[in-house]
Amino acid sequence: MLKSLVKLGRASLFALSAASLATAANAADVSGAGATFPYPIYAKWAEAYKAKTGIGMNYQSIGSGGGIKQIKANTVDFGASDKPLTPEELNEAGLMQFPMVMGAIVPVVNLPGVKPGEMKFTGKILAEIYLGHIKQWNDPQIVALNKGVKLPNSAITVVHRSDGSGTTFNFAYYLNAVDSDWSKVGVDTAIEWPTGLGGKGNEGVSALVGQTQGSIGYVEYAYALQNKLAYADMINRDGKTVSPSVESIQAAAANADWAKASGYYLILADQPGAKSWPMTAATFILVHKMQAKPDVAKEVLNFFTWCYGEGDKMAEDLAYVPMPNNVVQMVKKSWSEEIKDSAGKPVL
Secondary structure, three states, X not given: OHXXXXXXXXXXXXXXXXXXXXXXXXXXXXXXXXXXOOHHHHHHHHHHHHHHHOOOEEEEEOOHHHHHHHHHOOOOOEEEEOOOOOHHHHHHHOEEEEEEEEEEEEEEEEOOOOOOOOOEEOHHHHHHHHOOOOOEOOOHHHHHHOOOOOOOOOEOEEEEEOOOOHHHHHHHHHHHHHOHHHHHOOOOOOOOOOOOEEEOHXXXXXXXXXXXXXXXXXXXXXXXXXXXOEEOEEEOOOOOEEOOXXXXXXXXXOOOOHHHOHHHOOOOOOOOOOOOOOOEEEEEEEEEOEEOOHHHHHHHHHHHHHHHHHOHHHHHHOOOEEXXXXXXXXXXXXXXXXXXXXXXXXXX
């Protein structure tokens, strides 16, 4: 299973990279920019959609902060962010957002002999590591939680995101929920880290952890699989040890009431449930409500309509969780109500 995930992910990333480097795009192609968290599945969807329709989706994996800036500046047809914008932020910018897929943020380590799933952390220990309070791998708190794991008497090298990142927002949101000391750092897409090295994108953090012995980082689960990183299990809100998986992401999302989430503003971190993965996050698409180029907007929505309808298996193969059908129907209804041309006519 892992081998097939790696193969799928690498093929997808290569395909999208090749598309983005093309000297001339098809006139019908659409462009987007933003979150690196969903990049592997957006790449796979783009590859399959182009093979079926001939229409390309050229996506810049630049981080949620960059995606928000670009859609606000109208330099792309859609933005992508793992940090949902508040209803007030959406109204101010003339945007609407909708959730596209859900995934897991996982801690990854580079320690000799430690394999995926062999270590585990509590949220409190993760927070203490990223605050710089726990500095050694053989700290008593880590040792007590990981009996039988050979932990070195060496310093922990902390790796974090250097760019504006929705992954960081969700990671920091979780750490803030489980450790009161995290309030000194705050919760945002970009924060002042107390310690550590910065990597750009999930790609950069994965690369830094992979090449730095004694390091710890946080990445979207698909990146851990693709880069063969040793991800750790977590102790969740109910005190249960859980592994990242489609099942544990679905469990975390089970209590999500999207119908009551104004502007689809909903955070999935630290959800209750014995099987819930504590660092679950949805990723969102941002589009302008008033479309100066309705034909282009229609192609954007056609692409995401196809993803909702045909992309579930591809998402699950890369360890993402598709949105439930009732949420998809709500989203499509929102499109017809909110995304319109200059004459007030729905684009789709």
